Amino acid sequence: MTRSRKKRVDDGGAGRAKPDRRPTIREVSRLAGVSHMTVSRVIRDLDIVQPETRARVHKAIADLGYVPDRAAGSLASRRTGFIALMLPTLTNTNFAAVAHGLTDALRLADYDLLIAYTEYSLSEEERQLKNLLARRPEAIVLTGSMHSRGAAKMLLAAGIPVIEIADLPRRPIEHAVGFSNYEVGRTAARYLMSRGFERIGAIASSNEGDVIDHRGEERMRGFEDELARHGRPTELVIRHGHAPVSFDHGAAATPILLERRIDAVFAVSDLSAVGVVMECQRRGVAVPEQLSIVGFGDFEIGREINPPLTTIHVDFHALGLRTGRLILDLLTPGANVSAQVVDVGLTLVERASVRGVP
Amino acid sequence: MTRSRKKRVDDGGAGRAKPDRRPTIREVSRLAGVSHMTVSRVIRDLDIVQPETRARVHKAIADLGYVPDRAAGSLASRRTGFIALMLPTLTNTNFAAVAHGLTDALRLADYDLLIAYTEYSLSEEERQLKNLLARRPEAIVLTGSMHSRGAAKMLLAAGIPVIEIADLPRRPIEHAVGFSNYEVGRTAARYLMSRGFERIGAIASSNEGDVIDHRGEERMRGFEDELARHGRPTELVIRHGHAPVSFDHGAAATPILLERRIDAVFAVSDLSAVGVVMECQRRGVAVPEQLSIVGFGDFEIGREINPPLTTIHVDFHALGLRTGRLILDLLTPGANVSAQVVDVGLTLVERASVRGVP
DNA sequence: GCGAATCTTGTTAACGTGCACATTCTAGCG
């Protein structure tokens, strides 16, 4: 076999190389007069490299402006340092808070978050997932319990920890950190019944098409079930518009609420609830005297409006943190953590948007 | 410490191999009876592989559940498919919109976004930047014109397109897509003067410590300069609290505004402005009769409150899209695009929070 | 003072893919 292939021109002549290429660990090692492994050890702060050797290496790194290539490192070590996060959207403050919490927990261990969002679309989910897995994340975090057939299969085959967040699925793939959206709905229903309301309703988005807010739907199921359990009618649960909901959603639903003479309403989200409050203001409908309102999510705006909004609170930043810590546990070598399901719970926050609250 | 680490138990007995390892391109090629290059070509949809060969390969891929390893691909091709995005925070809807726009533009070309956020901290920026560059992004997008000495150096050395967004820097590193925060401030000042207000003020966060909202500060500079240009005093520009601002910020500033008998105020952000409106409601101060308010950002909540908020609007989703398209141009092989500075402009949106608007 | 233990550094071989080139195959032509 005649392999006379030339390696790469060794920058024969002038010293002035104009490297379009970034410096590599070997160039650093040459400059520092050590082997490339010593440089590698210095970078990773590993072992005990002699202080003076370490200093020489650091100087060489600074002089060359060397930045390690994590892709190469990942390949060699089989550890990418990526954690994948899949969200419906970033435009929701609560999901953004989850991302923040996760980052805060993972930053210390030098993991990077790889974020994808699906816009609440199932078909997009699978495409995104395949993309994410090609980056070889060491764990994957996803929202809720809705997965396409193909998605579930890929998840299993990936051989990495899978953590479902936000919604606590009845049958988790593996780990889960979240709260029960179903319980949110039940809590809202119980609360409104205990306050003596007669015509109790709710507003949510409708479930048509590819874009479905499964978590919101779970809340509505819980709400309806709890009403039914007490022999109350559930016909005042109104579904209209589509996810993701916002102020407009509530504003648009308000005429329907008034027309059907509802006196207390549970909104699928604070944003929707705020929309109702605002629309009532515009129409001269008194809140809470004529209409009481309970939201979900405890968004900051709900605290600021008049009257402030009664809501069900979930600490999403803490949820992200907790998820991050779970991941760190799972990824600790040697640690053998069994499947975890963590319920971060929820709190009803009473404010003036419900009649009779001081 | 006796840790006689074992290699990996070789699943001694049964043939039932439970491969902890994911299948590689070579295993696919073996199963399909072709070379690994043919598989590679099929995956990348390259060249013209014979339809029947292609089908065989696709079957093998499906059978094995093969997912390509992009880290290895990146190393070989010197193309990672990453675009880095550095934001102050994700909790701001407008920044989230930028991320969405960017994604929408880049999705088609199969680029992935790598997001980092600095929490408005300069010291964090440099750390994050080093991290990002180690992932070898093909372009980097960052907000504003504030960079530490070290950050600027790394950016230059990276040898990739650098796009600054949101703020249009006086002296861009390379490319820029955004609007002039300075002009935002001037526009607000001109508008309030043209409406005949006498005691014109503003509220922003203070510039103490490591966490500074440079873009907000630019708006205030423009505001003050325009006032001064018309011989107006600028003493009613109030700085308090710290970035990132939200409803609380405006609410807390309101007593100061009232005490100083300001009759029109420009708030650094809609969120802050909404906080003022709400606090006025609570205090029985009539908006806009007693106090007129202009915000910035055109957040959805500003449209919903009563009275709706006059604001300065910038289309952040379009900004993201535009940035994405610029990146695609820059990364097209052969294309030699000169340094671009794109101003996406701004619009004053008149609503009822300013006295005299119908 | 000599072997063993320990500490520090070096050598070699992967990791899984794509590029550049080499080879084989097919069709078309004189």
Add this chain to the structure above:
DNA sequence: CGCTAGAATGTGCACGTTAACAAGATTCGC
């Protein structure tokens, strides 16, 4: 029927790093 252009597929390495092990250098104990 041989030759050639072009299409389809294959071969060998390089990408930049880390794991595993090897080899010097130094210290320690008896």
